[in-house]
Amino acid sequence: MLRYVVPLAIFAVIGLFFLRGLWLNPSYVPSPLVGKPVPTFSLPDVEDTSATVSSADLLGRVALVNVWGTWCVECRHEHGFLVELARAGVPIFGLNVRDDRVAAGKWLARLGDPYVSSGFDPEGKVAIDWGVTGAPETFLIGSDGTILHKHISPLTPFVWQRDFVPLLREHCGPSDCAFLAAVGAR
């Protein structure tokens, strides 16, 4: 009896692990920064060299921080949705990494500029402080400057509804996030 039960039990345990593995995303790396205050930074604006973008700009209301670059194909893919969110009133700050100012300016002129402002980080130094592994990545920042969520890969309407809207409902004050009426209820 035991000689049948033991191999079956081992098979069942290994099988359960493999079954679980089928549904895991190997490229999903949880960020230790979620729940922590945003890393402090100050960067020149990607378009206006005299202006700066800093971590202090993120405080005061719920905002998105989007990591992008003109070399990033998937950023192009999500750009239209970012423009749509910005039109609805979502404050989006950009972190432009390993890019070229001229190319970035052309990109924004041609595809539309969804950003309140974009920090220019050609060497990816601020990106490292934010634990950025590539682009696109999108962070949701609470009004007190806490990182509420990090999304790796393009931001799509599906991901927005599934991951961002519930967090916004939870963290927006009664008068904040008027944009939810336009891009929240679906």
Place this chain on the structure above:
Amino acid sequence: MTRLASLLALCLLFASPVLAFDTEAEFDDPVLNERYRSLIREIRCPKCLNESIAESHAPVAADLRREVRRLIGEGASDDEVKTFLSSRYGEFVLYRPPVSPATWALWGGPFVFLGVGGFVFWRILKTRRDQPIDEDFPA
């Protein structure tokens, strides 16, 4: 001769991962260089699946190598470099994560399996030893 040449070519083919990195500036001090090289082999690239930042061509791996070089150059210890990286990218990037409740299974698992295997081995030996030797059926 052609066989020897093709064998050599084959060897070089498999040697390419070894040559993958380090076109970047290094330290003049061989001790620092050695520390740098062994550290980047212990740090997992957060973007790629199971490659160290020493092996990876991902842009983030190049950036992390640069940060490791900068920190070592500024006199940081190996632990300080690892803390710097794991506070940003999580313990995911450490090939040897510290022992904590989250990593007990990882560190203890091999010993549990060794114990189970040892027990099974002992059981088999014991049953075999207790079996009467069948004289009519020579091996």
